Amino acid sequence: MKEILVLSGKGGTGKTTITASLAILAENSVLADCDVDAADLHLLMSPQVKETNEFWSGVTARVDQDKCSGCGTCAELCRFDAISMDERAEIDHFSCEGCTVCSVFCPEEAISLEPNLSGEWYKSETKYGPMIHAAIHIGEENSGKLVSLVKREARELAEKRKANWIIVDGPPGIGCPVIASFSGADLVLGVTEPTGSGLHDLKRLIDLAHHFKTDICVCINKWDLNKEFSDEIEAYLRQEGIPLVAKVPFDKGVVESLVAGVPLLEYNQGLAAKAVKEMWSRIKALVPA
Numbered sequence: 001m002k003e004i005l006v007l008s009g010k011g012g013t014g015k016t017t018i019t020a021s022l023a024i025l026a027e028n029s030v031l032a033d034c035d036v037d038a039a040d041l042h043l044l045m046s047p048q049v050k051e052t053n054e055f056w057s058g059v060t061a062r063v064d065q066d067k068c069s070g071c072g073t074c075a076e077l078c079r080f081d082a083i084s085m086d087e088r089a090e091i092d093h094f095s096c097e098g099c100t101v102c103s104v105f106c107p108e109e110a111i112s113l114e115p116n117l118s119g120e121w122y123k124s125e126t127k128y129g130p131m132i133h134a135a136i137h138i139g140e141e142n143s144g145k146l147v148s149l150v151k152r153e154a155r156e157l158a159e160k161r162k163a164n165w166i167i168v169d170g171p172p173g174i175g176c177p178v179i180a181s182f183s184g185a186d187l188v189l190g191v192t193e194p195t196g197s198g199l200h201d202l203k204r205l206i207d208l209a210h211h212f213k214t215d216i217c218v219c220i221n222k223w224d225l226n227k228e229f230s231d232e233i234e235a236y237l238r239q240e241g242i243p244l245v246a247k248v249p250f251d252k253g254v255v256e257s258l259v260a261g262v263p264l265l266e267y268n269q270g271l272a273a274k275a276v277k278e279m280w281s282r283i284k285a286l287v288p289a
């Protein structure tokens, strides 16, 4: 079993379009959507949710108003300005970092720390195989932990079903959720676009892959929108010894497939779809299942 992690260094490069098409091409696979802050793979894969689970993470302070004397000690000590005082202490759920200081120093023992329900994660079925996905609640943190959970569940399911592939739609950027998504990946597929910011973000992604000693290959999406910049990216990849597995041309079929809410390869077999198919053959040669 091999795990392909699709990353982009930033949002809007077409990463999810590519991932959805790989999910079709990879036979006997499990799909994991690790973009838990702004999940959108479900819009293309139309999963049927079979199981919903709660994601609990971190703690938030809560004041027992009957015990609070209004002394103000907690508000003075809170370094996150999460407590306001009227007659009694009030805690702002979104500002509280759960550091426990207020609870420790409250003379009335009026403050308790309660676990946060931070999101949900799902086990679903799609036309192309099972899918693990999740949604973190607005304003909640710890998306890195939720990414780790989604990956762990996807791996467990893949082992149970003796899957050949785990295809992971990774989070954008290079922050904590992306770092969490690297664990267990056999190959990163970096999806970039031929722009200055695309190359800049790709370089950061490649640095990250080197740091985690994970092999990386690259796909330039909409390469023909700026051929000069595509050449620059290709030259950079050659210099770094990183395989370029696809140059996907601009194709209005991609936009139409997004509007129709289906993966590109299901929508048509145009130029972009053909390039993605060829890319899959090259990926398989890099990491045989």
Ligand code: SF4
Residues within 6 Å of the ligand: 063, 067, 068, 069, 070, 071, 072, 073, 074, 075, 088, 089, 105, 106, 107, 108, 109, 110, 111
């Ligand atoms: S420290 Fe305790 S008693 Fe004092 S204001 Fe805060 S919650 Fe109320």
Ligand code: SF4
Residues within 6 Å of the ligand: 060, 061, 077, 078, 079, 080, 081, 082, 083, 091, 095, 096, 097, 098, 099, 100, 101, 102, 103
């Ligand atoms: S737990 Fe920490 S951050 Fe939250 S209200 Fe208390 S002192 Fe402030």
